[in-house]
Amino acid sequence: MPHAPSSRFLPWFVWRAWCLLLVSLALAAAPLQAAPDTTDTTEWDFSRLMLGFSQAGSARARFTERKHMQILKEPLITSGLLEFHAPDRLEKRVLKPYEELYLVTNDTLVIEQPAKGSTRRFVLQRYPVMWAFVEGLRGTLAGNAETLRRFYAIKLQGSREHWRLDLDPLDDAMREIITSIRIEGAEARIGTIEILEKNGDRSVMAITPESP
Amino acid sequence: MKFRQRLVLILWLAVLAGCAILIATYTHVRTDMSGFLPEASTPQQKFLVSQLREGAASRLILIGLENAPAAELAGLSKSLADRLRHSDRFWYIANGTQQWTMGEQSLLMRNRYLLSPSVDKNHFTAPALRVALAESLHRLASPLGAVEKHLLPADPTHELGRVLEQWESPEGPRLEHGAWFSPDTRRALLVAETRAPAFDLDNQQATIGEIRQAFGFVSSSSSARLVLSGPAVFAQASRDAISQDAWRLSLIGTVLVIVLVWSVYRSAWLVALSALPLVAGILVAVAVVSVSFQYIHGITLAFGMTLTGVAVDYPIHLFTHVRKSESAQAAIKRIWPTLRLAVATTVIGYFAMLFSDFPGLAQLGVFAVTGLITAAATTRWLLPLLMPRGASSPAIPSLSRKAIRWVNLPYRWRIGFLAGVAAAAVFLLIKPTPLWQDDIAALSPVPEHSKRLDRELRAQLGAPDVREMLVMRADTPQQVLELCEQMTPALENLVQQAALKGFDPPCRYQPSARIQQARQAALPESAVLRSNLRQALADFPFRSGLFSPFLRDVEASKTQPLTELKDLQGTALGMRVNNLLFPYEQKWAGVILLRGVKDGVALRKLAADMGTDAVFALDMKTESEQMVKAYRDQALAIWGFGILVVGLVLLAGVRSISTLLRVVTPVAASVAAVCALLLVLGQPLSLFHLVALLLVVGIGLDYGLFFNSTFAHAEEQRRTVLSLLMCSGTTVIVFGVLALSRVPVLSAIGITVGLGSAFCLILAAAFRVKQQV
Numbered sequence: 001m002p003h004a005p006s007s008r009f010l011p012w013f014v015w016r017a018w019c020l021l022l023v024s025l026a027l028a029a030a031p032l033q034a035a036p037d038t039t040d041t042t043e044w045d046f047s048r049l050m051l052g053f054s055q056a057g058s059a060r061a062r063f064t065e066r067k068h069m070q071i072l073k074e075p076l077i078t079s080g081l082l083e084f085h086a087p088d089r090l091e092k093r094v095l096k097p098y099e100e101l102y103l104v105t106n107d108t109l110v111i112e113q114p115a116k117g118s119t120r121r122f123v124l125q126r127y128p129v130m131w132a133f134v135e136g137l138r139g140t141l142a143g144n145a146e147t148l149r150r151f152y153a154i155k156l157q158g159s160r161e162h163w164r165l166d167l168d169p170l171d172d173a174m175r176e177i178i179t180s181i182r183i184e185g186a187e188a189r190i191g192t193i194e195i196l197e198k199n200g201d202r203s204v205m206a207i208t209p210e211s212p
Numbered sequence: 213m214k215f216r217q218r219l220v221l222i223l224w225l226a227v228l229a230g231c232a233i234l235i236a237t238y239t240h241v242r243t244d245m246s247g248f249l250p251e252a253s254t255p256q257q258k259f260l261v262s263q264l265r266e267g268a269a270s271r272l273i274l275i276g277l278e279n280a281p282a283a284e285l286a287g288l289s290k291s292l293a294d295r296l297r298h299s300d301r302f303w304y305i306a307n308g309t310q311q312w313t314m315g316e317q318s319l320l321m322r323n324r325y326l327l328s329p330s331v332d333k334n335h336f337t338a339p340a341l342r343v344a345l346a347e348s349l350h351r352l353a354s355p356l357g358a359v360e361k362h363l364l365p366a367d368p369t370h371e372l373g374r375v376l377e378q379w380e381s382p383e384g385p386r387l388e389h390g391a392w393f394s395p396d397t398r399r400a401l402l403v404a405e406t407r408a409p410a411f412d413l414d415n416q417q418a419t420i421g422e423i424r425q426a427f428g429f430v431s432s433s434s435s436a437r438l439v440l441s442g443p444a445v446f447a448q449a450s451r452d453a454i455s456q457d458a459w460r461l462s463l464i465g466t467v468l469v470i471v472l473v474w475s476v477y478r479s480a481w482l483v484a485l486s487a488l489p490l491v492a493g494i495l496v497a498v499a500v501v502s503v504s505f506q507y508i509h510g511i512t513l514a515f516g517m518t519l520t521g522v523a524v525d526y527p528i529h530l531f532t533h534v535r536k537s538e539s540a541q542a543a544i545k546r547i548w549p550t551l552r553l554a555v556a557t558t559v560i561g562y563f564a565m566l567f568s569d570f571p572g573l574a575q576l577g578v579f580a581v582t583g584l585i586t587a588a589a590t591t592r593w594l595l596p597l598l599m600p601r602g603a604s605s606p607a608i609p610s611l612s613r614k615a616i617r618w619v620n621l622p623y624r625w626r627i628g629f630l631a632g633v634a635a636a637a638v639f640l641l642i643k644p645t646p647l648w649q650d651d652i653a654a655l656s657p658v659p660e661h662s663k664r665l666d667r668e669l670r671a672q673l674g675a676p677d678v679r680e681m682l683v684m685r686a687d688t689p690q691q692v693l694e695l696c697e698q699m700t701p702a703l704e705n706l707v708q709q710a711a712l713k714g715f716d717p718p719c720r721y722q723p724s725a726r727i728q729q730a731r732q733a734a735l736p737e738s739a740v741l742r743s744n745l746r747q748a749l750a751d752f753p754f755r756s757g758l759f760s761p762f763l764r765d766v767e768a769s770k771t772q773p774l775t776e777l778k779d780l781q782g783t784a785l786g787m788r789v790n791n792l793l794f795p796y797e798q799k800w801a802g803v804i805l806l807r808g809v810k811d812g813v814a815l816r817k818l819a820a821d822m823g824t825d826a827v828f829a830l831d832m833k834t835e836s837e838q839m840v841k842a843y844r845d846q847a848l849a850i851w852g853f854g855i856l857v858v859g860l861v862l863l864a865g866v867r868s869i870s871t872l873l874r875v876v877t878p879v880a881a882s883v884a885a886v887c888a889l890l891l892v893l894g895q896p897l898s899l900f901h902l903v904a905l906l907l908v909v910g911i912g913l914d915y916g917l918f919f920n921s922t923f924a925h926a927e928e929q930r931r932t933v934l935s936l937l938m939c940s941g942t943t944v945i946v947f948g949v950l951a952l953s954r955v956p957v958l959s960a961i962g963i964t965v966g967l968g969s970a971f972c973l974i975l976a977a978a979f980r981v982k983q984q985v
Contacts, residue, residue, distance in 0.1 A: 067353065071361060073753045076353045100354065107388070199362075 044160040050145045052188025063092075065205040082207065152181075161186050217597050224594050228492055231499035239502040242509050256828055259683055259801070260835045268791040270410035271303075273442040274669040275402040275423065276394075280436035285400035286389030291430040292423075293402060299426075300407070301419045304787050307402040308385065308392035316783050321363075323779075324371040325769040327723065329378065331731040335369065336741055336766070341748035344369040349752065366761035378720050379785070385673050394672040399439075401673050405787070406444065413451070416444035441666040446658045450955070453659060454514070457953040461962075465946040469524075472941055476934075477531050477605045485595055486527040493520050493587035497579040505575055512572060515903045516579030518961055521946070522558065522910045523587030525939040526551065527595055529918070532612075532935035535927075536604045540596035546928075548592060550921045553865040555588040557858045557917075558910040564854030565847075573847055576903070612930035615937050619977040626978040633881040633975070636888035647887075648844065649896035650837040659954050679833050680812070682715075682804040682819055685826045689777055689793055692802035693724035695827060699804070702818050712815070713808025718792035721785065728774045735770045738763060844899060851906060858913070866920070871981065875916030878975035879909055886968045895960065904961045908968030911943060915972050919980040940973040 064079040080095040094100040101112040109122045148154065152167040167181040175198070182194040193205045264270060277285045277292070293307045325331055334340055348368050352361055363372065385392040385401050392401040404423065408415035420440065427438045473483050494517055501508045501516070529551055534543040562584070565577025622629060640647075684695040696719035703715050719727075736744065742763060749759075777793070780786035793802045809815060812831065819829045863872050883905055890901060918936055923929040943965065950962030 069352065069361060071364060071755055071758050072352070073755055076349070076753075078353055094354075098350065201361075 046154065046156045047145060048160075049156065049163065049165070049188065050148075061207050061209045063205050063207050065203060067201070067203040069201045070199065081210075220593055221597060224492070224590070228495055231495040234499045234502065235495065239498060240507045241513065242507045255685075255825065256683075256830050256835050257839055259796075259830060260832060260839070262796065263832070264836075265411045266409035268405060270443045271406045271408070273404045273406060273420070273423065273440060273444060274666070274673060275404060276439040276441075276665075276669055276672075277400040277402075277427075277431075278398055278437050278439060280434055282393065282397045282400075283389050284434060285393075285436060286391040288427075288431055288434060288436055289391040289400040289402055292427055295426040295430060296404060296423065299422055301422055303405040303407055304784060305402060305404050306392075307400070308387050308390065313783070316785055319779065319783070319785070320375050321367075321372050323772075323775045324367065324375050325735060325766065326728040326731055326772070326775055327375045327378075328371040328731075330369075330374055331371070331734055333734045335734070336736045336744060338744040338747040341369070341744055345748055345752050345754070365758050366765050368759055368762055379788070392673070394668075399672065401669065403673060408444075410443045410447070413444075413447055417448050420445060420448055439665060439669075441662070441669050446662065446666070449662055450658050451510075453955045454958065457955050457958055461949045461953055461958070462946075465949040468945045468949070469942045472938070472945065473528075476607055476611060476938060478607060479603060479605065482531055482599070482603060482605075485598055486524070486531070488595065488598075489526050489587035489590040490520060490523045492590045493523050493583035493585075496586040497583035500582045501575050501579050504578060505571065508579075509572055509575060512575040512579055514957070515576050515900075516583060518903060518965070519562065519576070519580040519907050519910070520583035520587065521943070521965075522907060522914065523584060523591075524942055524946075525911070525914060526555075526587055526591035528938045528942065529935045530591060530595060530599075531603075531605075532608060532931050532938060533928075534599070534604045536602055536606075539601050540599035540603060544592055544596050550917055551588065551591070553862070554914040554917045555584055556865070557861050557913050559584050560861050561851070561854040561858045561906070561909065564850045564857065568846060568850055570843055570846060572843070573850065608931065608934065609927075612927075612934040615934040616930050618937065619933050619980075622974045622978040623980070623982060629881075629975060629978045633885055636881075636885040639888045639891070640884055643888075643891055645891055645894075646896055647891070648841070649898040650840050650844075659956065680806040680809045680815070680829070680831050682806065682815070683828055683830050684802040684804070685796065685799055686802075687799055689800050689802075690725055692793060692800050693719045693722060694726060695822070696802055696804065697724055697727060699818065699822065699827070702821075703804070706811070706814055706818065709811075709814075711809075711811035712806055713810075715807065716792065716805040718789055718802045718804070721789050722775070722777060722780070722793065725774050732770055732772075735766050738767045741766055840899070844902065847899070847902060851902075855909070862913070862917075866917075871920050874920050874979050874981060875913060875976075878916055878972055878979050879912035881975050882912055882968050882971035883908060885971050886964055889967060890964065893963075895963075898960065900957050900960045901964050904964035905968065907965050908972060911939075911965075911969050912972035912976065915940070915976040916980075919976045936973060936976075940969050943969040 061082045062079070063082050064077065067076040067078075069076070078094050078096065081091075081093045083089075083091040083093070085091075088104075088106050090104040092102040094102075099114050101110070101114075103110045103112070111120045111122075112118070148167075151171065152169055155166040155168075156163060157166075158164050163185060165183040165185075167183070169175050169178055169181075177198060179196045179198050182196065183190055183192070184194075185191045189209065190207055192207065194202060196202045275292075277288050280288070289307045293305045296302055296305045320327065345368060348364055348370065351370075352364070386395055386397070387393065388397050388400075393399065394401060406416060406419045408419055410416065423440065424438065431438075470483050473486055474480070477483065497516055497520065498508060498513065501512065529547055530540065530544055533547050534540050559581050562577055562580040565573050566581070568574045568577065682699065684692050684699075686692045686695060696717045700717060700719065703712075703717070706712050707714060723731075735741075745759060745763070777786075777789065780789055792805070793800065795801075806815065812829070816829045819827045859872070859876065862875060863869070866872055866875065886905065886908065887897065887901075890897060895901070915936055918932050921932065923932065947962045947964075947966035947969065951959050951966050953959045953962060
């Protein structure tokens with residue numbers, strides 16, 4: 001008769017998708033933060049970079065994302081707006097070639113597809129890998145480098161004017177999908193986020209800050 | 213002691229010992245409601261009873277973890293579920309953490325073209341494929357679809373997604389830290405389905421014990437608390453609560469009665485003897501019921517002991533009437549005519565129940581009749597043997613003089629009592645609330661707070677009580693599935709018309725062979741599909757040759773074996789289907805669960821329109837209420853007949869209409885007054901009250917008969933009045949204490965009998981023949 005109430009049966013691959021989504025959302029939010037002017041002359045390093053990110057605020061940026069996949073002859077290109085509202089609201093609004101909205105607030109992900117008139121709501125915590133990922137990144141955005149280190153092996157190279165941060169996931173389940181997340185930027189500002197997948201596919205998101 | 217007397221004693225002991233041995237070795241106590249309820253007469257009732265006994269709903273245990281931070285509760289929920297999943301006592305444990313397993317995934321993937329509802333002739337045309345490919349591309353671009361891409365070459369029409377959507381239920385509990393939670397996140401939630409059926413109480417009890425033990429193990433260093441609910445938990449809790457309360461309160465009652473009895477009779481020996489008739493009566497009754505029915509129902513046992521309770525009065529009559537100068541034999545001979553008439557009327561009243569075709573009632577009848585006859589016989593022939601000569605209490609003469617003054621008070625105020633009874637009768641006639649409580653839940657001895665917890669857990673889990681359903685029966689599962697498929701369009705219509713919110717049919721998860729074959733036939737030939745796909749692919753950026761796995765799989769699906777029930781065995785999928793499609797009475801039954809039914813008439817019409825009695829609509833609550841009502845109606849009819857017979861026996865016994873009225877009127881008036889008072893207290897009458905009222909009638913007739921018996925002299929009258937006060941006093945004490953119970957059944961019986969006994973005494977005193985002797 002009544003079986004266990006269950007919306008637990010979501011395909012396993014959906015969480016993998018969300019991992020990717022969250023990677024792009026959370027990382028994209030990073031450059032949106034108002035960076036403090038680190039005018040002092042002390043040596044620039046990871047902790048300085050984190051300090052820059054740790055100043056939360058509301059901001060917007062334009063993005064263009066190119067997805068290179070082996071199954072496609074040419075990359076898929078989407079573009080739109082990214083927005084971050086402290087402390088936990090992340091928004092990716094695709095404007096071209098169609099409209100779509102991905103919104104993370106606290107522990108909920110909402111996906112709106114205006115063309116289909118559909119709004120779907122998901123709870124992040126169902127997907128432990130992704131949840132860990134979000135919390136890790138939120139920790140980072142709050143200036144908590146320790147949290148970031150719990151989830152990634154971190155490598156920072158380059159200079160303050162042009163740096164590159166390599167985040168290699170430590171979690172096995174995540175490593176099944178993602179080899180590395182590569183973020184390039186200048187000062188406390190991100191220019192691109194590149195996600196390298198295990199199967200050789202990659203996506204590159206170019207970000208141009210916009211004044212709110 | 214004479215030889216004959218010794219023989220009586222030995223015979224009596226032998227009978228009791230025999231009964232005790234029989235009970236210890238043979239008696240089987242059944243506790244499921246279905247053993248007490250009438251034989252189901254309609255297909256609906258049969259199905260209902262079988263579902264109550266062993267349906268999946270009756271096997272669910274709802275688990276809540278509370279009293280710790282949410283993150284900690286979520287961790288506990290996961291470790292508890294892990295432990296329980298390793299046990300073989302459960303079909304499954306759900307707590308929100310488990311996804312589809314890889315095995316289930318690949319099973320569904322392999323059978324996607326047979327299981328997907330969208331597969332038809334038009335599904336693989338070039339235009340349809342273009343639409344599907346455009347959607348695929350969109351999914352690839354979105355982060356959500358990006359990782360699905362490894363499935364794309366084999367499944368460009370997203371059939372697996374459609375199949376999975378079928379299985380997803382729209383509402384589920386809130387997820388927090390990866391586990392199910394109540395909306396306020398104060399309670400983590402789990403559901404367990406036990407392998408043991410609901411009626412197998414011992415097995416269920418072990419299962420519950422295992423949950424508690426597992427929780428104790430995982431929560432050893434936590435402040436968290438475990439709450440459980442569900443039919444099995446209820447059954448165990450009520451068994452525990454009843455036995456706890458019954459023991460505790462009986463003990464208190466017994467101690468108080470002993471104090472009272474001792475203070476009057478001043479003899480420990482007499483106090484001990486006073487329990488003999490009741491004990492003997494119960495022993496013999498249990499043995500006789502067990503032998504004649506092969507089992508005794510728990511409710512029969514409880515009700516039967518209640519009804520036999522009147523036997524406590526018999527020795528009291530004897531003890532009070534023994535005078536200093538005479539033997540107990542002489543005293544019992546003096547009161548025997550009245551006592552015999554009292555016992556006979558009660559026994560004949562209960563005798564009517566023997567003819568009931570409801571096993572519960574018939575058992576109760578056998579129990580009460582044998583119990584009372586044994587108790588009376590013990591009082592008549594055994595007790596006097598065991599009472600020492602001159603076992604009369606010195607306190608009795610003075611007490612009995614006081615007693616007669618007390619009972620004169622109600623006689624003086626009888627007009628006032630008449631008015632009170634009249635008011636009660638008028639209230640019953642114009643009462644604003646229903647007289648009867650037919651909810652089967654009200655018969656359950658579960659305390660209200662447990663029921664509240666159950667409602668709370670169900671609401672939080674989004675698992676509302678299964679109430680309404682369509683039931684289909686057929687010879688084979690395939691036929692059931694075909695019936696189901698025939699009804700699905702009409703049900704979808706009803707959802708459109710808002711006659712119901714939704715429905716959950718077995719054929720959604722497991723399509724019939726006919727439908728699967730139709731889908732296979734709708735799959736295009738390889739060459740056709742290849743050409744359609746080539747047309748559709750124009751100007752899409754997919755790499756050439758990407759979709760050859762798709763072509764291969766469609767080709768294979770055309771001839772692959774159909775999915776069968778057994779393919780799903782041992783998976784969460786199979787569990788879901790097993791709950792909706794199962795063997796039933798050597799045939800098969802399927803249920804379509806209905807949510808949010810607004811228009812029951814439309815549903816019954818839909819079932820009737822199928823033109824076969826293989827399909828019917830079932831409202832579990834209404835149906836069970838009707839069964840309870842039928843039960844009660846038959847009980848009332850039988851008791852009505854019994855009371856008529858009792859009247860005739862009484863008339864034959866007292867040979868005077870006016871005495872008959874004096875005996876019967878106080879009893880009827882007391883019953884009316886008790887009913888009115890119960891309703892005023894907000895307790896509609898249930899079967900429990902009815903049985904208790906039956907006891908009140910038995911007690912009341914005794915009081916009336918003794919009050920109105922002809923007394924040889926004043927001493928006799930005084931002693932009779934004292935013994936009646938004692939009878940009533942002990943009854944009020946025992947049942948008054950029972951009224952304090954937390955268990956609704958016990959308190960209902962306690963209140964009813966306690967009040968009834970007091971009313972009967974007062975009214976019998978008020979309306980008695982005032983004899984000057």
